[in-house]
Amino acid sequence: MTTCEVWGDRLQGLIDGELDAAHAAEVEAHLATCADCAADYGAALQLRGALRAEAVYARAPDRLLARLDAAVSAATAPVSLRKPAARPRERAFWAVGGAGAALLACAALVLGLVPVMQTADLEHELVASHVRSQLAGHLIDVATSNQHVVKPWFGGKTDFSPPVVDLVDRGFPIVGGRLDYLDGRTVAAVVYRRGRHVINLFIWPDAHPLGPGEAKPGDGYTLLHWTHGGMTFWAVSDVAEPDLETFRSLLQARTPG
Amino acid sequence: MVAARSHTWSAKSSSRLSMARARPPAATRSPAKGTRIEASAVTAPAGGPLTPDEARRFRAVVMPHADAVYNLALRLSRRPDVAEDIVHDAYVRALAAFGGYRRGDGRSWILTIVRNRFYDWLREQRLKAAAPLGAPTDDSDDDGWDPPDLEQDNPEQALEKKSEASAVHALIDRLPPRLREVIVLREMEELSYREIAEVTASPIGSVMSRLSRARSALAEAWREREAEEALS
Numbered sequence: 001m002t003t004c005e006v007w008g009d010r011l012q013g014l015i016d017g018e019l020d021a022a023h024a025a026e027v028e029a030h031l032a033t034c035a036d037c038a039a040d041y042g043a044a045l046q047l048r049g050a051l052r053a054e055a056v057y058a059r060a061p062d063r064l065l066a067r068l069d070a071a072v073s074a075a076t077a078p079v080s081l082r083k084p085a086a087r088p089r090e091r092a093f094w095a096v097g098g099a100g101a102a103l104l105a106c107a108a109l110v111l112g113l114v115p116v117m118q119t120a121d122l123e124h125e126l127v128a129s130h131v132r133s134q135l136a137g138h139l140i141d142v143a144t145s146n147q148h149v150v151k152p153w154f155g156g157k158t159d160f161s162p163p164v165v166d167l168v169d170r171g172f173p174i175v176g177g178r179l180d181y182l183d184g185r186t187v188a189a190v191v192y193r194r195g196r197h198v199i200n201l202f203i204w205p206d207a208h209p210l211g212p213g214e215a216k217p218g219d220g221y222t223l224l225h226w227t228h229g230g231m232t233f234w235a236v237s238d239v240a241e242p243d244l245e246t247f248r249s250l251l252q253a254r255t256p257g
Numbered sequence: 258m259v260a261a262r263s264h265t266w267s268a269k270s271s272s273r274l275s276m277a278r279a280r281p282p283a284a285t286r287s288p289a290k291g292t293r294i295e296a297s298a299v300t301a302p303a304g305g306p307l308t309p310d311e312a313r314r315f316r317a318v319v320m321p322h323a324d325a326v327y328n329l330a331l332r333l334s335r336r337p338d339v340a341e342d343i344v345h346d347a348y349v350r351a352l353a354a355f356g357g358y359r360r361g362d363g364r365s366w367i368l369t370i371v372r373n374r375f376y377d378w379l380r381e382q383r384l385k386a387a388a389p390l391g392a393p394t395d396d397s398d399d400d401g402w403d404p405p406d407l408e409q410d411n412p413e414q415a416l417e418k419k420s421e422a423s424a425v426h427a428l429i430d431r432l433p434p435r436l437r438e439v440i441v442l443r444e445m446e447e448l449s450y451r452e453i454a455e456v457t458a459s460p461i462g463s464v465m466s467r468l469s470r471a472r473s474a475l476a477e478a479w480r481e482r483e484a485e486e487a488l489s
Contacts, residue, residue: 012469043476051444055422060327064341068348075352076312
């Protein structure tokens with residue numbers, strides 16, 4: 001844009017569609033007579049073509065979209081999804097145990113017993129999140145085996161401070177951490193490994209603990225829930241249930257209460 | 258049962274992530290003209306949590322521009338990890354200020370915020386790099402300090418990159434940040450001069466001269482690249 005000083009600004013205005021019709025016509029007339037300006041004009045359009053190629057535009061990765069979505073949800077006043085009155089029923093539901101639970105869940109669907117489904121929904125979300133975490137690229141937002149890196153990483157991103165416990169000496173190395181969105185809130189997920197298996201440990205503060213730890217094996221995934229020091233913990237994995245129990249007791253022993 | 262669970266999740270996730278991808282084809286996009294961005298809305302202190310209604314509006318007005326925001330953040334910072342953090346940070350701030358944001362173009366608004374977050378990051382990097390204290394800052398019409406581009410130790414190497422898209426990225430990334438931002442906003446987001454002036458907090462005259470410099474530099478680099486390709 002340096003060849004024809006007098007016309008430089010107006011030429012650019014034409015390129016950018018910022019001229020009114022009269023001025024645009026004037027510049028176009030000039031282009032017909034000035035080879036330098038015509039060359040500049042052509043170069044600018046060629047450049048535009050290269051810049052507007054679809055592959056040049058970087059789209060937000062899904063991982064980032066999920067983070068943004070979680071940020072919106074976290075900044076939204078909570079709508080109470082789980083009515084406290086429903087809790088005794090939920091517990092009774094889980095007391096029935098594995099196979100019966102599935103039957104009851106079907107019955108609940110038919111009968112429209114919504115409160116019963118809510119804890120089932122949480123369990124469902126936990127497994128879904130575990131499955132999703134193993135899809136490409138989503139497992140961890142911060143990749144490190146160092147608990148002293150994972151913990152502060154959560155610091156700026158959650159409104160609570162999840163305990164991050166190292167168990168590498170017992171065969172459960174930390175792989176990293178991730179933010180997840182569960183049960184209407186942002187939760188911390190600490191990712192451990194046991195051999196080739198992944199354990200997702202979901203942590204969030206819970207004003208209404210669900211009660212003592214309970215294992216819910218089935219469907220190839222084991223869910224283990226407990227509370228400790230004002231936090232709710234859910235471990236989800238496809239490791240054998242005894243392994244997950246060991247994991248839980250080791251964690252509990254080392255978590256500052 | 259497991260399959261059923263995964264299935265349910267994907268149904269959920271698609272509704273959750275449906276917010277983005279709202280970039281219509283270039284030909285059909287027409288930038289909204291003349292919407293003023295209230296500076297106070299951009300820097301307003303954190304309000305309370307959003308009401309469900311406000312959250313819905315935020316998802317409708319601001320969320321669809323996640324791609325535009327990320328694209329700008331990536332071209333400015335030139336680092337995907339940094340770009341993601343800058344975008345996330347910008348959205349957190351936008352959420353906090355959303356109570357004070359009433360009308361206007363959501364895209365310009367969120368682009369303004371992410372651009373400011375980038376320059377905050379840049380300032381931190383400059384301090385870390387212990388650049389001279391007299392180094393030029395934002396409000397002057399200079400090109401600004403830029404951290405070293407880790408991926409481009411030498412321009413020749415950058416130009417050898419295989420795909421056309423990464424070659425274009427390399428060309429943009431070699432420009433100073435103030436030229437990068439105008440070229441991205443004009444050519445990729447198709448913002449008008451006025452909108453670019455608002456987003457970059459610059460007079461329109463500066464926008465035009467930066468755009469002109471950016472185009473000259475890119476056109477020249479592009480010609481060099483073509484010439485080299487013709488030789489090889």
